[in-house]
Amino acid sequence: MPQAQAVQQGRQKDSRKAILDAAERAFADFGFGGASIRAIARDADVNQAMVHYYYQNKDQLFSAVVARRSGEINTRRERALDRLFASEVPDLETLIEVLVRPTIEIGHDTERGGDAYARLVVSSNNSADALSQQAIIEHYDPIARRSIDAIMRLLPELDKPAAVRGYLFAISVALSVMAKTGRAARLSEGLCDDSDTEETVSSVVAFASAGIRALADNKTGRKRVIG
Amino acid sequence: MPQAQAVQQGRQKDSRKAILDAAERAFADFGFGGASIRAIARDADVNQAMVHYYYQNKDQLFSAVVARRSGEINTRRERALDRLFASEVPDLETLIEVLVRPTIEIGHDTERGGDAYARLVVSSNNSADALSQQAIIEHYDPIARRSIDAIMRLLPELDKPAAVRGYLFAISVALSVMAKTGRAARLSEGLCDDSDTEETVSSVVAFASAGIRALADNKTGRKRVIG
């Protein structure tokens, strides 16, 4: 049996982490079904049985991959939300930035492998299989609920369905830029760079904030021209 | 070798279509790697070798699945775009509706299996594997270019990178509601119904139109409060 909290001292290599990193890449590149434990072990430079030694089976390995990153994203979001409402009522743009920045930044953190996780979470978010759904419910629904409450507190004219939709739309936009597919660059003939983090955050914040405000108008007045 | 244009008359069952339908469901539910040709054949009530008889291998089967639906979506979009610009210059809301409605409606067409395709295309859209990328480039880039041009014609103050971003953001929102994951209902305690097509289209149009307009402001003025 593996030791839950490995002492991990001395010269021994950290197989746990190596496996998790390799699994993240594999799941992102080939999907859950397409990723093979053998290939993951090879990539992690570890014996194939080690994967089952630390994570009993493929399902739990997948859960562990999601848990690690979502933990980081959620911690950052929670802290930022607390800080935000501690002093005074912020404006919508600031709130949206707090929600999307951790997501986008982790996806752009290529050196720490965040781009692989980005692709993984994007597919999980829209997937219907039990394992992905489970991961979303467990790791992302709680912070979603808190975020939706925050949006409603800021825009009282939004009813709950509109706030839920607004949040989900905003997150879907953030996720779409989280995974850098290169499509923006291709369609803009290189004018658009999806690895410019600040430009990306700024665009997403502007787009999503205006979108959410429009959802309120959509509910009451229906069809309205601003510009 | 299979006959390209099968005569398909008399009592013989249409195995081609049955295979394609089953493959669409399988790829959507389990991903490319997780879907097995054996299970697809079983689901289609067809001998396993028939899959390779009509579609030579798994890759080509996947391409065929994408090609069928994207053809329908693109035809509808192209026609609507032509009609839209035939008479006079439309407003942004109308243009966005033309772009997202076919996508959303096909995803909501459960009886014809459109919901399965929705899940499939959502994951392909954000996937980095060669096969999915290929499918996107081949089947969705052309109409994307035309749509981006249309947006720029309507909003001359948008530069190309902003228009590209605006289009991609809008599509990502449309795709997120195309696949009905039930998350909206869960987060809103049943108040939000993601299978109400008209309500969904209306929300997406309002959100995305306002978002795109805000991208123009974001470029020039930076941070601006409307409401």
Place this chain on the structure above:
DNA sequence: CCTCGATTTAATCAAACGTTTAATTAATAG
């Protein structure tokens, strides 16, 4: 040094995989 638990290894399992083959049936044309 020896022991003990944590870690790593090679070998193996049955099951499932994508694909191919050769033979058979069904339908059409002459």
Place this chain on the structure above:
DNA sequence: CTATTAATTAAACGTTTGATTAAATCGAGG
């Protein structure tokens, strides 16, 4: 009817899969 081609079938190919085993190796404490 017969000849021909399309559609379908059962069986098997070699490979890879997730998972298990039992033995080997390692590092630290007594």
